[in-house]
Structures are given as C-alpha cells and as structure tokens.
Amino acid sequence: MKAARTIAGPLLLLGICIRPLSAAEIPPDDRRSGFSFMAPDTQAIQNDDTANPGMLWVLDGEALWKRKAGTADKSCADCHDDAAMRGVAARYPAFDTALGRPVNLEQRINLCRSNRQQATPFAFESRELLALTAFVAKQSRGMPIEAGTDPQLAPFIAKGRELFLQRQGQLNLACANCHDDNWDKRLAGSAITQGHPTGYPMYRLEWQSLGSLQRRLRACIFGIRAQPYDYGAPELVELELYLKSRARGMPMETPAVRP
Amino acid sequence: MGSVLINVPKKAKRGDVIEIKTLMSHIMETGFRHLATGELVPRDIITSFSCRYNGEEIFRADLFPAISANPFISFFTRATETGTFEFSWIGDRGFSETATASITVE
Amino acid sequence: MMKRTMGENAHSRRRFLALSSAAVATVSLRSAEATPATMAAAMRELTGGAVVRAGKIKLDVPPLVENGNTVPLSVSVTSPMTAEDHVRSIHLFVEKNPQPNGGNFFLGPRAGRAQVSTRIRLADSQKIVAIAKLSDGSFWSATADVVVTLAACTEEVI
Numbered sequence: 338m339k340a341a342r343t344i345a346g347p348l349l350l351l352g353i354c355i356r357p358l359s360a361a362e363i364p365p366d367d368r369r370s371g372f373s374f375m376a377p378d379t380q381a382i383q384n385d386d387t388a389n390p391g392m393l394w395v396l397d398g399e400a401l402w403k404r405k406a407g408t409a410d411k412s413c414a415d416c417h418d419d420a421a422m423r424g425v426a427a428r429y430p431a432f433d434t435a436l437g438r439p440v441n442l443e444q445r446i447n448l449c450r451s452n453r454q455q456a457t458p459f460a461f462e463s464r465e466l467l468a469l470t471a472f473v474a475k476q477s478r479g480m481p482i483e484a485g486t487d488p489q490l491a492p493f494i495a496k497g498r499e500l501f502l503q504r505q506g507q508l509n510l511a512c513a514n515c516h517d518d519n520w521d522k523r524l525a526g527s528a529i530t531q532g533h534p535t536g537y538p539m540y541r542l543e544w545q546s547l548g549s550l551q552r553r554l555r556a557c558i559f560g561i562r563a564q565p566y567d568y569g570a571p572e573l574v575e576l577e578l579y580l581k582s583r584a585r586g587m588p589m590e591t592p593a594v595r596p
Numbered sequence: 597m598g599s600v601l602i603n604v605p606k607k608a609k610r611g612d613v614i615e616i617k618t619l620m621s622h623i624m625e626t627g628f629r630h631l632a633t634g635e636l637v638p639r640d641i642i643t644s645f646s647c648r649y650n651g652e653e654i655f656r657a658d659l660f661p662a663i664s665a666n667p668f669i670s671f672f673t674r675a676t677e678t679g680t681f682e683f684s685w686i687g688d689r690g691f692s693e694t695a696t697a698s699i700t701v702e
Numbered sequence: 703m704m705k706r707t708m709g710e711n712a713h714s715r716r717r718f719l720a721l722s723s724a725a726v727a728t729v730s731l732r733s734a735e736a737t738p739a740t741m742a743a744a745m746r747e748l749t750g751g752a753v754v755r756a757g758k759i760k761l762d763v764p765p766l767v768e769n770g771n772t773v774p775l776s777v778s779v780t781s782p783m784t785a786e787d788h789v790r791s792i793h794l795f796v797e798k799n800p801q802p803n804g805g806n807f808f809l810g811p812r813a814g815r816a817q818v819s820t821r822i823r824l825a826d827s828q829k830i831v832a833i834a835k836l837s838d839g840s841f842w843s844a845t846a847d848v849v850v851t852l853a854a855c856t857e858e859v860i
Binding site (some may be wrong): 613614626628639649652654655656657658659660661662663664665667668669670671672673676 | 772774800809815819824
C-alpha cells in the first residue's frame, strides 16, 4: 500500500532493517520536543494563540466544561475549578485505583462523565472529547511533564517500554528504531522526531484537525504495517504512559501544532 | 460546536493601521477527496468572508477549496473611530456564522 | 459571541445563492485538474488580457513546506493606500491543484496596508502566483515556487 511504498525504500537506504535493536535511550539532556524539528513558519502557527487552530478546540472545551450533562445534571465546572486542572495533564496517564491500571486523560474524562455526571461517555476522537481534553491539557501548558512517578505504575511503564522496543508488523520495525536510533534523520522528506508527546491533543497539519496521542500512535503502527490496537486498548495506554515518562521534565505544549 | 477566534486590538489611536486576525472552525472539504469505496466526498467549504467596521465593509474574501481547513485570514485596516467589527462567513450547505469585536479609538 | 443563522435569513440566503452560483460557473469552465494552461486561463479571466507586470507585490511562502495541507502564506503590496492610489484586490492562483483559484481578497483605501495572510493547500510542488489589481486598473504579479513533501505516513482514516 501507499504507506509501505513510501517508507520501505528510504528505510532500506537508511539500513534501518539491518540495525541490531539496542536499548539506546536518548540521554536526558539530548531530548528535544517535536517543536524544534519544525520549520519556523509552522512553529509560528503554534506560538500564536490567535492563529493556532488547536485553540478552537480549547475554546469548544471551555464551553463544554460549563455545560450541564447527564442525569446528575452537573457540569465539570460544578465540581472542578479550571485552575485546579493545572498540572493534571502533565501527570497523566495516572493510576486508577478502582480499575487497578493506568488511564489516560480521555479515559479519566469519560470516567467522570459516567460515574459523576451519569452521562454517556464520549466516543474516542469525538469533537467533544478532544475539546474537553484539550481544554484540560492546556491548563498544564508550560509545566514540566511528571507522568509515571507513582510506584504503582512501574509494571505498566515496563510493559509500555517493551511495546516501544518490540519489532512488529510487515516492516518489522520497533518505535525505537526511528525515535531512539534515527531521530533528526529524514524519512520521505519529513524529520524523524524523538517522539515525545509534549503537546497532545495536538493539531496535526496532516489531519487538519486536532487529534489525540492514541490517534498518532495508531497511525504510526498502521504506517509500519502492523495491526493498530483499538482506541482505549491497554497497550496504547501503556505506550502513552511509557512515552510520557520518557519525556519527564519536558514542558507541556498543548495544543501543539505538528506537520 | 465550532468556535471562532478573532484578534482585534482593544484600543488604538486614530489613524493607526491595525491587524485583524480571524480563525474559523470549518472542515473546508474540498470536494476532491475520495472515500475507500471510490465515492467523492461532496464539497463543503466557506465560500465568502467579509468584515464590516461600523457597518461599512472594509474587507471581503472569496475562498476556494485551496484554502486550508479552519481558515485563517488576517488583514489590515485603519482605526478611524470607536465601534464594532462584524465578521461574516458564508458557505456551502447554508453555512452562515457571524462574530463581533469592539475597538476603542482615541 | 457567535450567532448561527441556518440560512433562514432571506438576505443571507440570497447572498449565499449568488455566491455559490458564481463559484459553480467558475468550476464548470475548468477541467478536472489545473495545469499551467488552466491557471493562465484563470488569470486571463481576471485581467481581461491586460498586461501584468512584475513588481510592487511580494509573496511570502516557505520554499519547502512540511505538509501540503496547511501552507502559511502572506501577500503584501507596496502602496500608499490612499483614495487616489490603492490596492483594490489581491488574487491567488495555484498551478497544479485541482482548481487554479486559491482566493480573492478585496481591499480598498481603508485598509491602510495592503497585506493579507492565509493558509492554503498545495497538492504538489508547484508555482503560486499572486496578482494585485490597483485602483488605476493596473495588474502586478509575484510568483513563488514551493516544494511540497508529503508526510511520511500519509494515513487513511483509521
């Protein structure tokens, strides 16, 4: 298919398929946000709140935050002060005691909807869920990522790391092959970033829409010709958790703009 | 749902040239995309944008499918008097949105 | 605050119909894909065959674009923007998109500065042409060559 043809050629040229899999994690001081790989014109779009299309979803989210919902007829604002959301996204995915496993921010919002508001959860990638997630995550903008410090998360981070390192799909590639071992090289004209999820949900120019980290992960997995996990699958949450803890200390940028 | 972002300076001196930035939520479906089945996704775009300053049109644009989703349009005008800017977007399928912004001109 | 009128207001419906029929008329004259020839024809439709000179107008667009879906660009025209000497309109044309027109922007002396910014889609590496029409009826153009690299993982909707 198109994606395979796009990737396979340049990858063979890079000799990626032949490299042994090394756990060569990026040294903390060498970590760079995807922002730094972008052209100045695209960076300018992210930097201007009045021109950043992601802000349209943040505005939608602000309206939804105040809207009463469910049989409980409560809005998010009825229980939560927006200011209290500061720092929340920076430490997600977080451990959910009742479920005994980590949940991401989207799942947390839906859990609140069903448990507290007695409302139907929003579909993954729905405009409403993206808007609310963007609104909450934007409150953490500028704050350092803190995800994964809870000791209860350790086994899940380990699983996420395993997923990051495992080769998969028809192209037999692991995330690490590009994002640990070959960042800053180019693949079919685009820069390979280090894969730090500093700005999610983010406005991707390719999508012409705001989208979640899970959407991006599914697209990448699809791109290496592997079967993507369903939205909300524990594997995707574990990968998210690993990626966020790999990015610990880097500032949140939501809503980011990326090509 | 579908917000709009308008950036107009709140204050300006008479005669100042000010920049107005607008960003409207819209998919701007080109009408050239195909579904996996081969069907064409019908066109759904904003076709026209205009701005009035205290009732007088100061800027107008015709938009085509080549304009990106969530159209961003910025332009300039002279701040002549205190008042209101009215923005209007019109498009396919009866799309019609308006927004306003105020300015104090001293 | 936003007001949503679902085209029920007669005035806006009339305006909508007038605009959409104009757009349809433009579309029906074009073949399915723009080429340098159809872009030239679209430009001729604007200028009526008048001479188009290079100069006065500047087209700012990144030479290498990260994603053809959203290409930020800016057009500016040197002009005193007085009642006697101003820019009436700025027109964008694209060479290899399915349609040759990008956008038309109508200014006037009140603009103060003849500069417009927007974001366009480019289907392929191609030329963009911006043409300014001045109050004296003259036309001025600027051209830019843009290289568009597709994103590495151009995905289907999944």
